[in-house]
Amino acid sequence: MPVPTLAIGRVTVAALLDAPMRARPAALFRDVPEEAWEPFRDVMDAEGRLVLSIGSYLVRTPERTVLVDTGIGGRERRGFPMGALPESLREAGVRPEEVDLVVHTHLHIDHTGWNTVETEAGPAP
DSSP states (O other): OOOOEEEETTEEEEEEEEEEEEEOHHHHOTTSOGGGGGGGGGGBOTTSOEEEEEEEEEEEOSSOEEEEOOOSOSSOBTTBOOOOHHHHHHHTTOOGGGOOEEEOSOOOHHHHGGGSEEETTEEEO
16 A cells, blocks of 8 residues: 655655554543544544554655654554554665654654564664
8 A cells, every 4th residue: 555645845754554543532531521522423433432543754855764753663562553663664665774863752652662672682772
């Protein structure tokens, strides 16, 4: 499947999927009453879960390849699916080692997961 990409002058921005996710609105927004979600049923599945994606952006300039956020990662985590960001990078034509810079929008678990990968010696950057 083609990677959604936007070109702005000499810069391209590609939306990379790390993992699809579904969650009950109350699990994410505890203070929002159930009836407030009624206008948003079109972004929910048949069981009333929000259809979400955990992802990153790949920004390419002639000089740099920048990854914005690193998704959920390749480890089992309670309540989260396992990510596939390295495969999404390859679909965009980039090997993980070709990324020059990683920028984090914030440091929640679903934005920092691929900061490390598991090796025989333990986690490595």
